[in-house]
Amino acid sequence: MSASLRIARATGAVASLPARAIEPLMAGLQKAIGIKKMPWFFLLPNLLAVILFSLLPVFVNIFYSFTGSDRLYPSQRPFIGTYNYETLLDCGNYLDPSTCSRDLFWRALGNSLVFVPTQVAAMIGIALLTAICLNGNIRGRGFFRGVFFFPVMLSPVVVALTWQWILQRTGVLNGILTNLGFEPVNWLVYANSAFFWSVFVTVWAHMGFYTIILLAGLQAIPRDVYEAAKMDSASHWRAFTRITLPLLKPVLLVVFILAVIRSVQTFDELYVLTGGGPGSATLLMVQYIYEIGFAVQPRNFGLAAAASLLLGIVLLIFTLVQLRISRGSSNG
Amino acid sequence: MKLSSLRLSCAFGVLMFASAPALAQEITVVCDDLGFGCNTIQPVADKFMEENPGKTVNLEIVPYQSMVESLPVQLASGEGPDAAIVTDLGGLSRYYLDLTPYVDPATFNENFEQTLQWLRGGDAESTAINGMPTSLTVNGGYVNLTLFEQAGVEVPPEGATWQEWAAATREVAEATGTEFAMEMDRSGHRFASLAISHGAELVSEDGKPVVDDGLRAAIEQFVEWHQDGTMPMDLWGAVGGATHRELFSDFLNANTVLYFGGSWTLSQMDQEVGDLFDWKVIPAPCGPSSCTVMPGGGALVAFQHTDQPELVGAFINYLAQPENLSQVLAAAVEIPAASTLIESGIEYPGASERTQEALATFIAQIPKMAPAAYRFQGWRYQRAMMNALTTRISQVLNGELDVDGALERIEQDVNLAIEAAEAQ
Known part of the structure; x- marks a missing residue:
């Protein structure tokens, strides 16, 4: 027997010591609860974590949404039935927020319904374009990958403050424009431009993450498929639509789901950059929930909980649609 | 011997542990x-x-x-x-x-x-x-005296109204090429000074929110100043919700003639403006109702x-x-x-x-404060009113609401906040 084999056997024996020690315990447990219940035993640690950190908060949230007062402890909160939901849904005309009892909730919902598709489309489009460029044989490819990924590593507050510094009345962008002979623009004062910059800044901050995922997807496509297409004189556009897009579809779906979830969660950058303004032009759902529940006095935890559950229902419907599309795609 | 010293050590350790909270x-x-x-x-x-x-x-x-x-x-x-x-x-x-x-x-x-x-x-x-x-603390206005001097405009005397201050600072801004005549922190507390001097009560004696003609007049005046460029849109116009924001840097950079902040920035004013230009604190501008600022x-x-x-x-x-x-x-x-x-x-x-001198001016405003200002300061739901003021006035400035709509919303917001807080 060679020395290395002896060492390997000795190491194996040592490594299996703990396993041998608990074997009788496991055997006893299996005897007691039966083999069919054993998987539950192994799942127990993760299940406990999921129950404690995911399910329990959901139930607490549901409880809060049916209670009133600005007290935090559940025992101190009186049951008020569906009052919070009634207040949120009390609207003369759902398309006109000014007719709603909680107009800012509907303004935030409306803004989110415009912001999310716009931001996700821009994000995926630009990330895909960037990934395709970075997938080619360009000089300094590694450097550019780093450049595009860099904003992802920045804190959202840093991102927002940096862009505020660029976009404010006396900011860098207006400084450049003035030097070039143009009139300065108060970018964050007008609803449309503030909304545009909100989308732009969030795309800039997160695009690198999706670019990296798409780049990995692009690199997984076999080169010989492109070579065959080239031999058949297929144009770049045809190769993109007939090879790249279909083979990238599973990755694109993942990117789409991640981008939508992140977009709905958008809060910190815009809270610092625009505070939801001008007026309520960039007020999104999460900021509304935060302000109602935590930023204003007295804190209305019940209403914030009800608003977040309504948002949760919208997200659930959206996720089901995505799942359906995803299943259809994998079946096809 | 060994055992007894071990016991002694254990006893000492237990004693230390037990008495730790009492000692520290x-x-x-x-x-x-x-x-x-x-x-x-x-x-x-x-x-x-x-x-x-x-x-x-x-x-x-x-x-x-x-x-x-x-x-x-x-x-x-x-x-x-x-x-x-x-x-x-x-x-x-x-x-x-x-x-x-x-x-x-x-x-x-x-x-x-x-x-x-x-x-x-x-x-x-x-x-x-x-x-x-x-x-x-006392809310109050700081003016850039150097700009007044350069423009050759008289500084309005004590007892001057908000409108007189706006007219004078506009004249100075025009003459000196300064961007804005006046600026006010985006804060319900600062706005309350303007509102109460225009006759707003904000809160009644029995702790109910009051939305009256005084508040309407103050909002209308405030909106007019934003529309005619007397005040910048950056603060109240560009930000939403209850976010507090101030542009002290504008005063520091002489981009505004009058900055309405408060006494708590005095030491910052002293340190950062220093001798860059001459400045002073002005007595409370007057409204139709009183010459008051807010205490705090x-x-x-x-x-x-x-x-x-x-x-x-x-x-x-x-x-x-x-x-x-x-x-x-x-x-x-x-x-x-x-x-x-x-x-x-x-x-x-x-x-x-x-x-x-600035401190003396601030202190001189204390006896002149309107009773409504003291009442508002001690109200439990003061923040609910201040948040409603900033949120709704910003919406008026951006055309999302008209003044009537804003007043209705302010009252509704505060009532809903009180109702939610006092739910039994």
């Missing part, structure tokens, strides 16, 4: 670092610890935004520091520890009569000493959950001694809330002559 008397006080805050209290805290060996006062600096947003949530969950310097005086009253057994009640009542009431959350019958009012201030309060009430009480009592209080106030360049110090006056050795 330690409290944490959180505050920000502006004016009467952790930085200016530190020397007094050091002196207190020196005179009271074994007692520790940890001062933790946190941003003002944390005091406003995070502290209330911590307190609601029964957590948080032993004490803090807060500005939402009435809103957090339910968490305050009554310091009556730990301080000299007679001195406190005599010294802080009016401001102690603000800490009682509108409970007129309460006699609790819920903290020590640290300083009195902070208070050092202890919380009910503290397990060291005696130590917190002792520290607050120590800080309330005139010599200690005046030491902190002098360093902070702030107006005292204690009547004895107002009467005796405080010397601000580090402050420039201009700052001393």
